Structure formats: structure tokens, C-alpha cells
Amino acid sequence: MMPTRRVGLVALALGLMAAALLHTRSAPPLYDGIVVPPEPYRWESPPPNLKAGNKPPLSGEVILPVQNGQVAGGGPQTGDNQVIMFFGPGFFKAPAGAQAVKCTIEPEANPPAAPSGIDIRGNVYRINCVGQPGDGPVTIAAMYHLTMRFPPGAFKEIQYNTRPRRRPAPRGTAS
Numbered sequence: 439m440m441p442t443r444r445v446g447l448v449a450l451a452l453g454l455m456a457a458a459l460l461h462t463r464s465a466p467p468l469y470d471g472i473v474v475p476p477e478p479y480r481w482e483s484p485p486p487n488l489k490a491g492n493k494p495p496l497s498g499e500v501i502l503p504v505q506n507g508q509v510a511g512g513g514p515q516t517g518d519n520q521v522i523m524f525f526g527p528g529f530f531k532a533p534a535g536a537q538a539v540k541c542t543i544e545p546e547a548n549p550p551a552a553p554s555g556i557d558i559r560g561n562v563y564r565i566n567c568v569g570q571p572g573d574g575p576v577t578i579a580a581m582y583h584l585t586m587r588f589p590p591g592a593f594k595e596i597q598y599n600t601r602p603r604r605r606p607a608p609r610g611t612a613s
């Protein structure tokens with residue numbers, strides 16, 4: 439072989455090796471269908487048999503800007519992802535002078551008493567949104583999406599309390 443051809447083949451081999459080294463995977467691939475099990479449900483008031491390993495539920499907060507009288511879309515979620523709320527732009531009508539809307543989700547340690555014949559079998563959360571500054575009331579102007587994780591076990595219905603009454607919540611379940 440001629441020296442220039444040998445140099446060219448060596449350069450080609452070195453280039454292919456460098457390309458192979460640069461394009462190797464540094465992390466294992468992710469495969470569709472592998473489910474990571476969720477962490478255990480976080481109880482505000484755990485059943486006696488789960489009290490020892492229980493972690494308390496976490497709260498969540500988000501501040502959404504008001505631009506030209508319109509509240510940006512978004513939503514709060516708890517730090518443990520047990521409650522996630524989402525709404526689109528224009529969901530709220532903010533009070534006059536509001537620069538933002540602050541939404542919070544708090545687990546209730548002492549929720550209102552359940553009506554006769556109803557058992558509370560999970561956490562109760564208070565979801566509150568107010569205009570900032572001043573904590574002025576906001577008006578709901580559109581639909582929202584609320585995802586709540588509930589503890590294992592059978593249940594008949596989920597209710598929401600809008601004071602002064604409770605109503606069954608429309609629901610869909612994931613399978």
C-alpha cells in the first residue's frame with residue numbers, strides 16, 4: 439500500500455472510532471411500559487396500622503401573573519403530587535387592581551364534619567385562590583382539571599364542599 443493511502447485509512451479508522459465514542463450512550467435507555475411504583479399514600483390522619491411509617495401530606499402554592507386583566511394558565515400542585523390542579527388562561531377573573539393570583543392547596547387537619555352516613559377515607563384539602571395584593575376574591579370563569587390521589591380501598595363517591603353544601607364531584611378514574 440502507498441503511504442498516503444495508509445495514512446488515509448488510519449485517519450478514517452480514527453475518525454470512525456472517535457464518532458463511535460462520541461455517540462455511545464452514557465445512560466441506560468428508558469423503556470416504555472416500565473412503571474415506577476408510587477410512594478405510599480401520605481395520610482393527614484392515618485389509620486392505626488399505618489401510623490408508624492406515615493409521612494404527612496405536603497401543601498402546594500403557585501402565583502400566576504395577571505397581564506392585561508387576564509390570569510395566565512397554570513395551577514398549583516402539592517409537593518407530594520397527591521393533588522394537582524390545572525386551568526387555562528382566562529380561567530379566573532381577577533379583582534380590579536390585582537397583579538397576580540395566588541393559589542394554595544393545604545391538607546386539612548380538622549376538616550368539617552362529614553354528613554351522616556358518609557365516611558372520610560382519605561385526606562381533605564382546602565384549595566384557595568385570591569388576587570394579589572390584598573387577597574381579593576377571584577371568580578371562576580371556565581372549567582378546570584383537578585387530579586387527586588386517594589388511598590387504596592373501595593369508595594362510592596368523592597365530594598367537594600363549596601360551603602354551605604357538599605356535592606358529588608364529577609369523576610373519571612384511571613385504570
